[in-house]
Amino acid sequence: MEACPEVYTTPPVQPKEHKPGQLTREQVKQFFDEGFVLVKDFFTPEELQPSRDGTEELVDALAERLYGAGKIKNKYRDADLFTRLTMMEAEFPGTCALLLKEGKIHKAYCDLWVNDRLLNVMEQLVGPEIAGNPLWNLRPKVPSNDETTVPWHQDNCYTLPESLGSLIPVAWIPLLDATTENGCMQVVSRGHRKGVTADHVGVVGGTWYVEVLEEEMERTLGVNIKTDVVTCEVPYGGVLFINNAIPHRSLPNKTEQIRWSLDLRWQDPDKPSGFWGKRRPVLMRTAKDPNYKVPQNEWDKFFNADRGSELEMSTGLSGKEVDEFDTTVHGPWLTRWPIVRHNRHTRALLLQQGNV
Ligand SMILES: O=C(O)CCC(=O)C(=O)O
Numbered sequence: 001m002e003a004c005p006e007v008y009t010t011p012p013v014q015p016k017e018h019k020p021g022q023l024t025r026e027q028v029k030q031f032f033d034e035g036f037v038l039v040k041d042f043f044t045p046e047e048l049q050p051s052r053d054g055t056e057e058l059v060d061a062l063a064e065r066l067y068g069a070g071k072i073k074n075k076y077r078d079a080d081l082f083t084r085l086t087m088m089e090a091e092f093p094g095t096c097a098l099l100l101k102e103g104k105i106h107k108a109y110c111d112l113w114v115n116d117r118l119l120n121v122m123e124q125l126v127g128p129e130i131a132g133n134p135l136w137n138l139r140p141k142v143p144s145n146d147e148t149t150v151p152w153h154q155d156n157c158y159t160l161p162e163s164l165g166s167l168i169p170v171a172w173i174p175l176l177d178a179t180t181e182n183g184c185m186q187v188v189s190r191g192h193r194k195g196v197t198a199d200h201v202g203v204v205g206g207t208w209y210v211e212v213l214e215e216e217m218e219r220t221l222g223v224n225i226k227t228d229v230v231t232c233e234v235p236y237g238g239v240l241f242i243n244n245a246i247p248h249r250s251l252p253n254k255t256e257q258i259r260w261s262l263d264l265r266w267q268d269p270d271k272p273s274g275f276w277g278k279r280r281p282v283l284m285r286t287a288k289d290p291n292y293k294v295p296q297n298e299w300d301k302f303f304n305a306d307r308g309s310e311l312e313m314s315t316g317l318s319g320k321e322v323d324e325f326d327t328t329v330h331g332p333w334l335t336r337w338p339i340v341r342h343n344r345h346t347r348a349l350l351l352q353q354g355n356v
Helices: 005-009 025-034 045-068 084-091 095-102 107-113 116-126 161-165 214-221 296-303 307-314 344-353
Strands: 036-039 130-132 137-141 170-174 185-188 229-232 239-242 248-250 259-267 282-285
Touching: 005 025, 025 036, 025 116, 036 229, 045 084, 045 095, 045 107, 045 259, 084 095, 095 137, 095 307, 107 259, 107 296, 116 130, 116 239, 116 259, 116 282, 185 239, 282 296
Parallel strands: none
Antiparallel strands: 036 239, 130 259, 130 282, 137 259, 170 239, 170 259, 185 229, 185 248
């Protein structure tokens, strides 16, 4: 696809009405000029508590499943949200991958996704018609685990090439203070301005992630790694807004606590979502109906999602028996970029494709 700098650097017509949560004019300008904006006090702790509680429920359900299947001998019920999954991961390596792979959304995350103040910001970034982009993640970054450290990438590298033509803002929302020590995000300021996706290669360490090398970013995106990298520490209650063309990564977690975060995305419903699976963008706000609410059957598609099989269907691997405790993660992004280093995730993909 041709370069689309204007998609990422041109704000839509700004709403005339003043609404709660809206970014200031300078913040909107920063989002389009530099590719990111950090709002340190967007939510109150009470507003994020349901997402913490919901995450505890998801971890509890996974503990029950693993215990029931004899994969773990202890449910670690006394441990809190910031330590329990680490213990489960130690006993059954790949537990974090299972949680990510399940892709089961909690109602609390849906409520956050349609939070009025977040949608007011999205109106400033994508315009009055707003849909939720089907790609979202709950990320448990357990301490000292390289599977949860995400290398430099542009989000467009994980989607169909056509998503380059759509602005897909991301709200990255930590469920505790995200710091340099526990693995906050870094962005390469202005790396979005050319509106291109640089070449990525896979995979990094023990992950299923592809990366864009620093030399490639400097060559193709015109950035200077020495001066343009910004470390974004986000306090609990804060939100980091980025776009789908800006290079970013997360740092390793060197603390004892799990760094939980959610990444939620939105877009203009008439633009391509770039999502490889079957799910379509979900309309969340429309100027045609000020009282519009997402119908329950739309949410049900997310509640019933099984991301593992969705990904396999999109790589043409459907119909194979799926092991619900298979901790390998692979998907169509691994077929888009050259794989220069293999590990158990890529080998599992090759095996399924009959290439070994
Ligand atoms: O949360 C992280 O560690 C990485 C998040 C990320 O890369 C993303 O949201 O695209």
